[in-house]
Amino acid sequence: MKHCIILLCFSLLMLHFQAKAQLGEGAYISQTGTSKNLILVKDHYLSLIDYDDSKKQFGYTWGGPIQQQDDRLEVTIEYDTKDSTNIGKTTSLAVKNEKGAIQIKLPDANKLFVKQKAIVQDLDALWRITGRKQEAKMHEIPKADRKTIKILVDGYFQWIAINPAQKGFYGTxxxxxxxxxxxxxxxxxxxxxxxxKVGQELHFDGKLEDTKWHHSGKSSKGDNIYEIWSKELAN
Structure with a gap:
């Protein structure tokens, strides 16, 4: 009898931990038809993007710095293209394991996300642009409320131009x-x-020097670019 009770307690404990989950660094996708939600998590920062690349449609994006609280994520919103009044607020996302996927309770729905294959690359990080060459001269971009950041993780990337202080969004x-x-x-x-621009493949020179990423080539418009990106620490 005692042995059975111990086994029962152990089973309940295992179920408890299996139900709870944390959203580790990486890329996660939830798909309905051809519409996708992509979540990128890197360096204590999260971004969610709604898009349909087959139809070349961008839906929305929101995100910001995160803190893990057991089976919940606290996201301080720095940008939200659906509702800019959310910027500066903190939203709580419940996370749990569900049939080989991760269920995330988003502000508008519960969705199942599948973690994508881990692809570790040297550029994986949260970056912020800190320099740009113009007329053969490199110009420093000082830290300010307006910023362009770039998340790279597990073979996915996103850049976002924002000003959280003014609830400004300038593109992604x-x-x-x-x-x-x-x-x-x-x-x-x-x-x-x-x-x-969806479907385009762009090729650049990229090198790491003193922890900075030197990024050069031609933009999606065909313009010559030379940028310097520095690792960003989420608040």
Whole structure:
């Protein structure tokens, strides 16, 4: 009898821990038909993007710094293209394991997300642009309320131009990426400014020098660019 009670307690404990989950760093996708929700988590920062690359449609994006609280995520919203009044507020997301996936209680619905294959690359980080070459001269971009950040993790990327202090949003784009032998390649899956850019593949030179990412080549518009990105620490 005592043995049975111990086994029962152990089973209940295992079920408890299996039900609870934490959203670790990586890329997660929830898909309904051809519409996708992509969540990127890196360096204590989370971003969710709604898009349909097959129809070249960008839906919305929101995100910000996160804190893990057991089986919940506390997200301090820095941008929200659906409702800018949420910026500066904290939203709580319940997370739990569910049939080989992760169920996340979003503000508008419960959704099942599947963690994508881990693809570790040297550029995986939360970045912030800190320099740009103009007319053959490199200009520093000082830290300010307005910023452009870029999340790279597990073969996915997103850049976001925002000003949380003024609840400003100036554009975003992203998709899949690879980095090998100082060559950085992007395939655009969503772009808020121009849906016609979806499907483009862009190739850049990329190198790490003193922890900074030197990024050069041609933009999606065909303009020559040389940018310096520095690792960003989420608040």
């Amino acid at each position: 784009g992203g998709g899949s990426y690879s980095y090998e032998n100082n060559r950085y390649t992007e395939k655009i899956l969503f772009f808020s400014r121009d849906n016609n």
